[in-house]
Amino acid sequence: MKTSKTAFIALLGAIMGQCVQQAAFCREIDLTSKWNDKIALENPHKGWYQHYFDNHINRYLAAKDSDLLEFPGMDHLYLRLSWAYLEPQEGQFNWQVIDKVIDKWTAKGLKISFRISCRETSTDRIEQQYATPKWVVEAGAKGEFWYKGKKTGPEGPWEPVYDDPVYLEKLENFLKAFAARYDGKPWLRYVDIGSIGDWGEGHTSSGSRTRYGYEQRKVHVDLYCKYFTKTQIVTSDDFVYTIEDLDDREKIHRYMLSKGITYRDDSILVNYYIGAYPDTFTVRSPEWFADVWRNKPTVLELEHYGGVRRLGNWTGKPDSSLAKYGKGKSGADFMRGAMEILHATYIGFHGYADVWLAENPELTIELLNRCGYWLFPHSVTVPDTLRPGRSYKMRLTWENRGVAPVYHPYILKVRMAGPKTADFEFEAGCQRWMPDPPQTVYPESYKLEVPPNLPPGTYALKIKLYSTEEARDVLLALDPELLDAERFYTVTSIVISAKQR
Template identity: 45%
Template sequence: MANSEQVEEYIMTDAIGRKRRGKVNQLTKKVLIPLNYFISIIIIICFTSTCKNLVGTTQSIDLTESWDLEKVLKNPHKGWYHHYFDNGLWEYRTKSDSDLENFPGMNHLYLRLAWSYLEPQPGKFNWSVIDNIINKWTMKGYSISFCITAKETNMVYATPEWVKKAGAKGAYYDAWGVNAWEPDYGDPIFLAKLENFHKAFATRYAGKPWLEYITIGSYGDWGEGHTSFSSRRSFPVDVLKKHIDIYKKYYLKSTLVIADGWVNDRRDNNGSQLRDYILQNKITFRDDSVNVSYYVDTFPSTYSVQSPELFNEVFRHRPTILELQHYYLQKKDNDWIGVDGSIKGGELLKGAIDISHATFVGYHGYADEWLKENPTLARKLANKMGYWYFLKSVEIPSSLMRGSSHSFKLKWENHGVAPAYYRYKLKLALKGTNGTYTQYLTESNNKSWLPGTTVAETYSVNVPQTLAAGEYKVAIALVEERNKTKRLIELALKDELKGNNDFYEIGYINIE
């Protein structure tokens, strides 16, 4: 038996918890303790490595096979618009509500009306002319835009006659058999009455959640910034600035739009000066002459868009708008159907949308007729205009630990012609059998998803300690939350990916 100083008593616990007493040789102790320590370290390293591999493994998911290129997405702040009032109270009224409800990608009604319809007497307003339309269609989820004009070609007094009787200067000019009165757009009496009207109009309608934009329509024939069918004058830039200032004063939070004719129709070579003033005031442009014969013949290389450079100046920050020639005139002038039977006007329109980065487009006719004759074009262009979001791929961990933070990476593509002008919120959902955890991915900024680009965004996902272990579906939703309303932003993904609450389910993950 070894010497007492070479033997040391030890106590151990067996598998069922009973204590056993024994002795170990000092020499054995010197060997066993370092060996046990080494084995423990190895076990810890292996366990840590295994957990790290388990939790840290990234799965890459390619979603391009799940893209849907055909479905027309119903998204806000983009798409077709319908001229509900145009050249008077009778043009382009719908025959049935279904004319608009069945139109793919229909966004808003564009109410272009003469000032005299709304203020027939000084300070006496006839809002019912438009309120009946507004109330009906906004209840159905459609937006509204306005253009209030001071000169039309089919009525004598687009500016109310009482403004002339109050002393405002102007003159009569014949166009298509109508001797219409054109005001002197710089006359102080005219400008004072115009400002009083817009003060009242803005008090009633500016800032409404359904208002898409206001077109500055107080100068020129049909508000388009030219006097081609009246005096053929280019009123001084300083006069036009006064008109712009009225709108800027009263429509502080509204998107303001101006026709490119305000700049292009200058005969005094001051177009650049006016353009700069428009840009300084953060006003966007519209082209109201797409597919008009003169522009088709004169600007063939730019698809009848006279000044695409104006649209390039604004489209990154504000929506641009196109208005087509009246549909019946396009067909009459053979500018819609080509001699070979092709939809010539449709091809021009596609190019015009591309080159102007248009977010809103008006076909300028009766909805049922246009859709019946151009069903495929209506669907294709509805997605193309404005933003059109595709989720390309996802990189997410295979597993997550409760109480930890992890990075998710999503790649986005915008196949539309313009960015979005509102920031939408990206929401994550982990959906399991024991419940659902949701989190806003605050690093997301859809306004930076420019057309024709792939954008990779990385988000920090925080897994709560209380989340039960198990397998979870990973789902996302892009939503607009403004004006106390919430709207889903549809993605170009197949419907089969949609789960409950309209989240798109894009993968699976384990919670450890």
């Protein structure tokens, strides 16, 4: 009889336990009525970037700090500058050129990314004409003066032979020193492979138009991977596309995937591309981005905004390429479409931030929210009444309406605020919240261990996501009126009952 009675009690306990678990999900609070998809959400690991040094020491600098600091969702400065500025003599480095920018803007909360180029097309400064430093030429590196397929003579921009042994030796020494100084810095978003091609884009269309294949490009990939072991490496899709042999294209693409390298598209709304690739919004190689975006962030770069406007391709002026081939779409539509195809986490343009924002204030916020992740909590499920010393499941249902995943782990912070305060932290599970298929929701359960000494009363239940890596809150697409002074969202109220004796 004892055994039978014990079994009965155990069975009864199991049934009651199931009932308690079911009761823990008895009240679902709908949060959809509290959504706000119009406000700018400035969040970590996503957003706008500004070309600051745009293949020239003087290009696209901000007239005043507020041009960048008040730009919604400005995440980082993209420093595109030639090697010659940083190593004017062999082994003598002028890091101050970029350090003064880094020190100033990282202190104000912005991040940094790099492309160090080895070939520019302007000649107004020695560092432009010889983007690969002149001392490399004098050391015996092979190269010629080229511009748009023609040799120019010594007045033109110099282009190295990108597989020349002397060039590669000096380049490796520079990359070793560059990475030793900057690799893995907490403010460094990514570094581009910039050592082949015009402006570091991987092609030579404005220079010799020499084709470089798999083996030659692999050397450059390996150099960056050898020294940048802690930083995301990015390359232009041109780096792959300009390989003539299709098998070698696929081979270098697969090789870079194996190394964890991701892509940027530098050609959105380039005039030629509007006619050539209108159905993909000037994205030429969507298949390569399709292979990386689920695991690595991708980057969108709009053509020089001033040039786009001048050619009539922003508004679709009569006789513009956009009017001819754009099927009634605007430049903004092309940028939206390109961002969707690329699944871009970081978005930018060549140009001045204040000019862009003055002309595109609503689009700036729209694209900021859609790039990367954009998180909407649908509901929270929690009991009306909780007892001290007991465990309960709280369930939150999430949707990611951005174009990309959350690539970094975030913490869910839960707070019960009433007669006393109880705080909880959980792994949010956010890296599982994929943006496709659209409208997919992700239920996540979190175990609340109610402190045994929590006094009875009515408590506000509050939540927020938090990036420990960046020490920043992750804002949600909820009404900002729900935010308290510590940027918790109040989602409902609960009752803590008196502790049973």
